[in-house]
Each structure stands twice: as structure tokens, then as C-alpha cells.
Amino acid sequence: MDAIMQPITDILGPLGPIVIVGVLGVMMVVIVVVMMMRQPEDPLTKLERVRKTGHANTGKERLRQGGHNEQLDKFSKFLEPEDLAELSKRQLMLRQAGYNSRDAVRVFHAAQFILGVFGLVLGVVYTNFVVGTDDMTTQKIIMYTVGPGGIGYYLPQYWVTRRVESRKEEITQGFPDSLDMMLVCVEAGQSLDQSITRVAGELRASYPALAQEFQIVSYEMKAGKDKVTVLNDMGERCGVQDVASFVTVLVQSASFGTSIADALRVYAGEMRDKRVMRAEEAANKLPTKMTLATMMLTVPPLLIILVGPSVHGITQLGNLSN
Numbered sequence: 001m002d003a004i005m006q007p008i009t010d011i012l013g014p015l016g017p018i019v020i021v022g023v024l025g026v027m028m029v030v031i032v033v034v035m036m037m038r039q040p041e042d043p044l045t046k047l048e049r050v051r052k053t054g055h056a057n058t059g060k061e062r063l064r065q066g067g068h069n070e071q072l073d074k075f076s077k078f079l080e081p082e083d084l085a086e087l088s089k090r091q092l093m094l095r096q097a098g099y100n101s102r103d104a105v106r107v108f109h110a111a112q113f114i115l116g117v118f119g120l121v122l123g124v125v126y127t128n129f130v131v132g133t134d135d136m137t138t139q140k141i142i143m144y145t146v147g148p149g150g151i152g153y154y155l156p157q158y159w160v161t162r163r164v165e166s167r168k169e170e171i172t173q174g175f176p177d178s179l180d181m182m183l184v185c186v187e188a189g190q191s192l193d194q195s196i197t198r199v200a201g202e203l204r205a206s207y208p209a210l211a212q213e214f215q216i217v218s219y220e221m222k223a224g225k226d227k228v229t230v231l232n233d234m235g236e237r238c239g240v241q242d243v244a245s246f247v248t249v250l251v252q253s254a255s256f257g258t259s260i261a262d263a264l265r266v267y268a269g270e271m272r273d274k275r276v277m278r279a280e281e282a283a284n285k286l287p288t289k290m291t292l293a294t295m296m297l298t299v300p301p302l303l304i305i306l307v308g309p310s311v312h313g314i315t316q317l318g319n320l321s322n
Contacts, residue, residue: 079105079106079110094108096164097160112156115153115155119148168240170208171213171243172240173275174203174209175242175246175271176268176271176272180272181202182195185198185199187261196221200217216237217231231251232251249263250263
């Protein structure tokens with residue numbers, strides 16, 4: 001063993017055996033993943049699926065599934081949380097980010113796994129072959145090796161979180177305009193379904209996230225889904241308080257039989273006032289936010305201009321006295 005370990009240590013450094021074990025482990029994981037992806041479908045599983053659906057899974061059926069990836073089904077136990085509450089929470093977060101695919105949760109966890117492994121391999125290569133471990137402490141070696149893997153693992157979570165925040169901001173900004181357009185459509189004689197479809201088409205250029213949500217509502221209503229359920233799903237999917245209140249107004253209007261146009265007129269006016277209040281609030285916060293920047297960019301130059309000549313004069317007097 002010493003004869004085998006000595007050349008490895010001379011070439012790769014003190015952590016050479018660990019590097020080789022890590023590379024072999026990553027290669028084994030990749031080989032197992034490739035073998036599982038190429039594994040044919042179990043005949044019993046195929047027979048059960050055909051028995052339930054009544055037909056084989058043809059190309060048209062794949063199109064009807066909305067881009068469902070059959071390869072990810074083989075890793076569903078690894079790429080989906082077993083807890084139903086955790087799975088529902090993850091699905092809701094991805095829908096709020098705009099990812100409505102059936103495989104969104106699996107793709108999310110697959111991206112975490114792939115980026116984590118890639119970052120770990122990158123850290124091992126950088127630490128052992130680029131920088132070298134001769135002059136590095138154990139803490140730095142662990143940080144440079146495991147750090148990129150952790151960053152790669154949490155990068156999809158960061159991306160989804162930022163996307164959720166940006167979509168909520170976009171929906172909040174465009175919602176008052178959508179209510180005004182919907183009110184015009186309803187007062188012109190169109191039904192609520194037709195007005196939602198028209199608003200979705202008009203908002204696609206300026207507010208694509210809000211247009212996508214209205215488009216989903218339109219498709220679900222055309223498919224025959226209950227209107228109250230569709231509206232409640234929209235309020236939950238958007239995650240914006242204004243949309244949730246709007247859904248409540250429409251549901252109550254439909255329950256009590258009142259005019260939708262009157263309800264939209266009142267709520268649209270409230271949304272316009274709320275948008276003005278948000279703008280005034282942002283304007284009032286601006287001086288406070290500029291205070292620190294003003295102090296950092298203004299006070300040091302003033303001190304240099306005012307105090308600099310005095311310091312220079314004192315320094316010159318000290319030199320003359322010496």
C-alpha cells in the first residue's frame with residue numbers, strides 16, 4: 001500500500017487518496033444515473049398503465065400530457081419529497097415562480113443535485129490542481145472543496161426565490177391596469193370569461209407574468225372547471241394580497257348575485273388609490289435611503305477640502321521647527 005500511496009501523494013498532494021475516492025464516487029454515480037435512464041420500462045408497469053388509461057402511451061398522448069418527462073419518473077422517489085405537505089409547498093413555490101410543468105419539482109431537485117456535484121468536482125479540481133494544498137490549512141482546503149458544491153446546491157433555490165419576488169412585484173404593479181381593462185370589457189357587454197381572455201392578450205407585452213396567470217384562468221374556465229375553484233387557485237398561485245382580495249370580491253359577488261361591474265368599479269378605484277399610496281410611500285422613503293449615501297460621498301470630500309490645508313500647514317510648521 002505504501003508503494004501505491006507514495007506516487008499518488010507526490011502527484012496530488014496529501015489529499016490525493018481522497019481526491020481519487022471522490023472522483024471514483026462521482027463516476028459511479030454518473031454511471032448509475034445513465035444506466036437507470038436507459039433502463040427499459042417494466043412490462044408489468046406498462047401493462048398496469050395501459051389497463052388504467054385504456055391505451056398505450058403514443059406520441060399524441062405525450063403531447064396531451066403537457067411535456068411530461070418519462071425519464072424523470074424513474075427517479076421520482078429521489079427527486080420528490082415523500083411528505084405530501086412538503087411536496088405541495090414546493091409545487092406552490094414553483095408555480096408562484098412561473099413554473100407550472102408537472103415535472104417542475106423533479107427538475108428543481110435534479111438541478112440541485114447536478115449543480116451540487118458539479119460544484120464539488122470543480123472545487124476538488126481547483127483545490128488540488130490549480131492552487132495546490134501545500135501551503136493551505138485544513139480549514140481552507142475543506143472550504144475551497146465543499147464551498148462550490150454548497151453554492152451549486154443552493155443556487156436553484158436562490159433563483160426560484162428571486163423569481164417569485166420579481167413576479168409578485170410585476171403582478172402588483174400591473175394589477176390596477178388589468179382591473180381597469182376588465183371593467184371596460186365588462187361594461188361593454190362581455191362576460192367575465194371573455195374579459196379575462198381579452199385582458200390576458202392585452203397585458204402580454206407589458207406584464208407577461210400577470211398575463212400568464214389570466215391566461216391560465218381562461219384555459220381552466222374553458223375546460224369546464226368550477227369558476228370559484230379557478231379564481232381561488234389564481235389567488236393562491238399569485239401569492240399577492242391584492243389578487244386574493246380581488247378573488248374574494250368576485251366570489252362574493254357571484255354568491256350574492258350582485259353586479260360584477262359594480263364590484264369591479266369599486267375595487268378598481270381602491271387599487272388605483274393604493275397604487276398612488278405606494279408611490280408616495282416610495283417617495284417618502286427616498287430621502288432616508290439617500291442619507292447614508294450622501295454622508296459617505298459628501299462628508300469625506302468636505303473634510304479633505306476643509307481640514308486638509310490646516311493639516312498641511314501644521315505639518316510644515318513642525319518641519320520648520322525641527
